Amino acid sequence: MRLVLLGAPGAGKGTQAKKLIEKYGIPQISTGDLLRAAVAAGTSLGKEAKSFMDKGELVPDRVVLGMVEERLKQDDCKKGYILDGFPRNTAQAEALDKMLDTLKVPLTAALSVDVPFDDLMKRLTGRRTCKGCGQMYNVFFNAPKKDGKCDKCGGELFQRDDDKEETIKKRLDVYSSQTAPLFDYYKKKGILSSVNGTGSIDEIFKAVCNSLGLK
Ligand code: AP5
Ligand code: MG
Ligand code: ZN
Numbered sequence: 001m002r003l004v005l006l007g008a009p010g011a012g013k014g015t016q017a018k019k020l021i022e023k024y025g026i027p028q029i030s031t032g033d034l035l036r037a038a039v040a041a042g043t044s045l046g047k048e049a050k051s052f053m054d055k056g057e058l059v060p061d062r063v064v065l066g067m068v069e070e071r072l073k074q075d076d077c078k079k080g081y082i083l084d085g086f087p088r089n090t091a092q093a094e095a096l097d098k099m100l101d102t103l104k105v106p107l108t109a110a111l112s113v114d115v116p117f118d119d120l121m122k123r124l125t126g127r128r129t130c131k132g133c134g135q136m137y138n139v140f141f142n143a144p145k146k147d148g149k150c151d152k153c154g155g156e157l158f159q160r161d162d163d164k165e166e167t168i169k170k171r172l173d174v175y176s177s178q179t180a181p182l183f184d185y186y187k188k189k190g191i192l193s194s195v196n197g198t199g200s201i202d203e204i205f206k207a208v209c210n211s212l213g214l215k
Contacts, residue, residue, distance in 0.1 A: 003026075004110040007114070013030075035053060056171040090185060111195065131156045
């Protein structure tokens with residue numbers, strides 16, 4: 001399976017990708033996670049990326065494309081992968097198709113997780129992530145048992161720098177103008193399907209697996 005996960009900020013792409021990894025052992029390639037790791041490591045790429053991320057804007061294509069190309073060459077991607085948060089605009093989608101044409105391994109599916117815009121603000125302002133294992137929580141919907149601590153590994157939970165109301169508004173605008181056109185892009189290729197992204201995380205996961213033809 002070579003899958004592109006589409007969906008607005010906060011739709012649950014990362015949450016569902018983590019469940020797919022657990023159950024099927026396919027790696028998740030999240031450009032947001034890769035960029036945040038570069039920011040944390042203080043690399044020059046990370047410094048450049050941070051100025052865009054803090055404003056809720058897209059990081060320049062050349063930065064992201066280089067990163068994805070490197071990642072796709074790694075051995076674990078031979079058995080398939082889940083692209084989460086990439087591509088983000090038509091230029092990235094076209095560049096990805098070119099990369100995969102060269103490797104002769106086209107995408108097998110694009111799946112959108114659909115959540116009404118009104119639900120997204122609370123999901124994003126309430127999100128907390130474990131520094132140790134990356135597990136995600138939500139103080140409104142799916143709180144950790146102990147405040148600020150991960151249920152799974154006891155790690156410290158943090159809030160993302162771009163999960164502030166003003167930045168979230170900008171991210172949602174950028175999504176509508178630049179990323180939403182990808183629905184048509186993948187529809188035309190005949191590989192687009194969608195699931196309702198409201199309800200419990202497990203219910204949505206069932207719908208995701210059904211839609212992808214996974215058992
Ligand atoms: P990125 O990290 O990709 O963020 P995003 O697209 O804004 O998406 P999120 O990670 O915020 O949401 P998600 O759908 O993964 O939701 P999650 O599962 O966490 O990008 C960040 C920035 O990096 C961009 O703004 C840009 O600057 C840059 N960037 C990244 N990729 C780029 C690219 N390709 N090109 C250029 N720039 C790029 O869930 C959210 C919350 O909801 C959690 O708290 C979760 O617990 C909760 N939740 C999940 N499911 C449910 C449910 N069913 N019910 C209730 N709560 C739920
Ligand atoms: Mg995410
Ligand atoms: Zn943890």
